[in-house]
Amino acid sequence: MPNDQGFSDFFYGAPDGLQLHARVYGETNTGRWPVVCLPGLTRNARDFHELALHLSTHAANPRKVIAFDYRGRGQSAYDPDVKNYNVGVEAGDVLAGLAALDIAEAAFIGTSRGGLIVHVLGMIRPAVLKAIVFNDIGPVIEVAGLAHIQSYLERDPTPKTFAEAVDIQRSVHGEDFSALTDADWARMVWALYRETDQGLMPDFDPKLVDTVASLDLTQKLPDLWPQFEALAAIPLLAIRGANSRLLSAGTLEQMGKHHSMMETIIVEDQGHAPFLETGGLPSDIAAFLDRAERKNIPK
Incomplete structure (x- = not known):
């Protein structure tokens, strides 16, 4: 049952037996597509709390929302083998969670690494994808963005207080946000x-x-254009932070040329990755999902 914060905790076993966690918002099956939220590299299900509440309690079209903690994040168990922290294994974990929840298809919202996992799902289980929201991610990852991530993860200090933690995050990300x-x-x-x-x-x-x-950032990173093109028949909303260092404006433009159904939102004064609960983004995402679902109804 949902707690007073609007969600319930769901624990399940990964294919290799590791215990994993997800949050489930909106227990009732409304007949609408459920929404699967996939966070960034070091992030967790809590990133989607405000957006999930908006989607699951929407007055006209409430949706069940599942926000995953990947292995090694949030309330999911840590993996003793660091090699398992990769998008292929994590895609399998997501599919295992959906199977445990008896969800065969859904709309997916992927922030950064979450969007890379969606690319993988498009290759191994395309039928599960009904609509996609990419939050500041695409088939080409800019080296400058990865270098920035490397830099702040390597020197990330341990704050003693909440206020100090806020100051640290402002000092690292404030220019972009x-x-x-x-x-x-x-x-x-x-x-x-x-x-x-x-x-x-x-x-x-x-x-x-x-x-x-x-990661060796002196070498050209492989792109995911073949995987992206495999998503061409699936409604797509691409969100980019105007100050993003990871998803370039040029890549976003090329994505639109490869995907005829792609819609785009540019979030001003935010970088990688935009906060999906800010501004009009919750309403924009809800409206996109409604449009995509209406177009999917057989006539």
């Missing part, structure tokens, strides 16, 4: 950290940092 309010920064910190005896700690397995630090 001038649109954020104090409340936005507070939500970011609430979603990113957990309380421990040593103070606030990022809520992910520290070994994840090694998977990013080991």
Whole structure:
């Protein structure tokens, strides 16, 4: 049953037996497409809380929303084998969670790494994808964006207080996110950290940092254009932060040329990745899902 925060915790076993976690918002099956929310590399289900509440309690078209914690993040167990922290394994974990919830198809919202997982799902289980929202991700990842991620993960200090954590995040990301309010920064910190005896700690397995630090950014990164083109028949909304270092304006333009049904939103004064609960984004995403579902109804 949902708690007083609007969701229930769902635990399930990964294909290799690791215990994983997801949040489920909106227990009732409304007949609408459910929505699957997939976070970024080191993020977790809490990133989607406000958006999930909006979608699951929408007055006209409420939807069931499932927000996943990947292995090694949030309330999911840490994997003793760091090699399993990859998008292929994580895509399999998501499919296992959907099977446990008896969900055969859904709309997917993927932030950063979550969008890469959607690319993988399009190759291994395309029928599960009814509509897609990419949040600041596409088939080409800019080296400058990955370098920025490497930099702040490698030197991420441990804050002693919530206020100090907010100050740290502002110092790292403030230039790219001038649109954020104090409340936005507070939500970011609430979603990113957990309380421990040593103070606030990022809520992910520290070994994840090694998977990013080991990337050789002097080499050209492989693109995912074949995987993206496989999504061409699926309604797509691409959201880009105007200050993004990971998804370039040029890549976004090319995505539109490869996908005739793609809609686009540019979020001013935000970088990688836009906060989906800010501005009009919750209503924009809900409206996109409604349009996509209406077009899907057989005549």
